[in-house]
Amino acid sequence: DSGVTQTPKHLITATGQRVTLRCSPRSGDLSVYWYQQSLDQGLQFLIQYYNGEERAKGNILERFSAQQFPDLHSELNLSSLELGDSALYFCASSAAAGLIDTQYFGPGTRLTVL
Amino acid sequence: GQQLNQSPQSMFIQEGEDVSMNCTSSSIFNTWLWYKQDPGEGPVLLIALYKAGELTSNGRLTAQFGITRKDSFLNISASIPSDVGIYFCAGRGAQKLVFGQGTRLTINP
Numbered sequence: 001d002s003g004v005t006q007t008p009k010h011l012i013t014a015t016g017q018r019v020t021l022r023c024s025p026r027s028g029d030l031s032v033y034w035y036q037q038s039l040d041q042g043l044q045f046l047i048q049y050y051n052g053e054e055r056a057k058g059n060i061l062e063r064f065s066a067q068q069f070p071d072l073h074s075e076l077n078l079s080s081l082e083l084g085d086s087a088l089y090f091c092a093s094s095a096a097a098g099l100i101d102t103q104y105f106g107p108g109t110r111l112t113v114l
Numbered sequence: 115g116q117q118l119n120q121s122p123q124s125m126f127i128q129e130g131e132d133v134s135m136n137c138t139s140s141s142i143f144n145t146w147l148w149y150k151q152d153p154g155e156g157p158v159l160l161i162a163l164y165k166a167g168e169l170t171s172n173g174r175l176t177a178q179f180g181i182t183r184k185d186s187f188l189n190i191s192a193s194i195p196s197d198v199g200i201y202f203c204a205g206r207g208a209q210k211l212v213f214g215q216g217t218r219l220t221i222n223p
Contacts, residue, residue: 002156043157043202043213058211090156105156 003027004106006091012112018079021109025072025093031055032074033094033103034066038087049074050097078111086113120203120214128222133190135201135217143205143212146179146186151200151216160201161188193221 003026013019025032034046036059045058049068060066063081068074078085088110092103118137127133137146145164149157161172163179163186170177176189186203198221203214 002158004156042215043204045211045213056211092156102159102162105158107154108156 002104002106004091004093004104006089006106006109008109009107010110010112012114013081014114015081015083017081017113018077019081019111021076021078021089021091021111023074023076023091023093023106025074025091026104029093029095029104030072031094031097031101031103032068032072033092034060034074034076035090035092035105036087037090037108038084041087043090046076055097081113083113086111118203118205118212118214120217122217123215124218124220126220126222127193129193129195131193133193133197133219134187135203136185136187137203137205137214138185139205139212140184141205141207141212142183143207144183145206146177147204147206148175148177148186148188149202149204151202153199157202190219193219195221195223197221 005024007022030051033048036044046060047066048056052068063079066076088108090108092105094101094103118139120137148160151157161177166183168179174191178187200216200218202216
């Protein structure tokens with residue numbers, strides 16, 4: 001158990017819909033990272049927040065957005081969903097701001113878009 | 115999105131054999147990372163490399179940061195059943211973190 005929690009574990013929805021994935025970092029960690037893992041694209045870094053502020057951006061689509069709240073939990077919002085958005089979405093956390101700091105991954109949310 | 119070229123894509127070996135995998139890129143990276151992902155779980159960081167030419171070990175795992183800063187290697191010695199999983203390399207540049215496609219390791223007892 002990494003100490004990072006993600007909800008829900010599974011999510012099934014339809015194209016065009018909007019969903020919110022939630023992540024709670026390890027106690028004391030200030031950075032939260034979001035990743036997308038699909039069969040054909042591998043593991044893709046989406047975005048990082050550090051202490052409430054956006055820190056680094058990866059291959060995140062404009063239809064996706066994220067935020068980190070004062071209690072440090074984070075939400076990833078996916079809108080106008082397409083079939084290709086079906087993937088595992090991981091959240092990770094680390095103590096500091098650097099992209100290469102040791103990141104602890106959560107168990108992931110499996111999103112299926114029908 | 116940009117990807118690293120990780121090879122091989124899969125490996126089927128006998129328990130006790132040594133394993134080698136590598137990642138290459140057309141871009142220079144400042145840091146190379148190696149992760150392992152077990153089924154149904156998130157990736158776990160194995161080794162981080164910060165300098166060109168650096169050779170770092172973590173138990174039976176050894177990784178190297180290529181001199182050109184465009185590649186990295188991971189070796190696993192004397193494989194055991196719990197080494198099964200998917201291994202990912204990742205390269206960090208200026209505000210970017212790019213992952214390889216993964217190497218799936220299967221071990222026959």
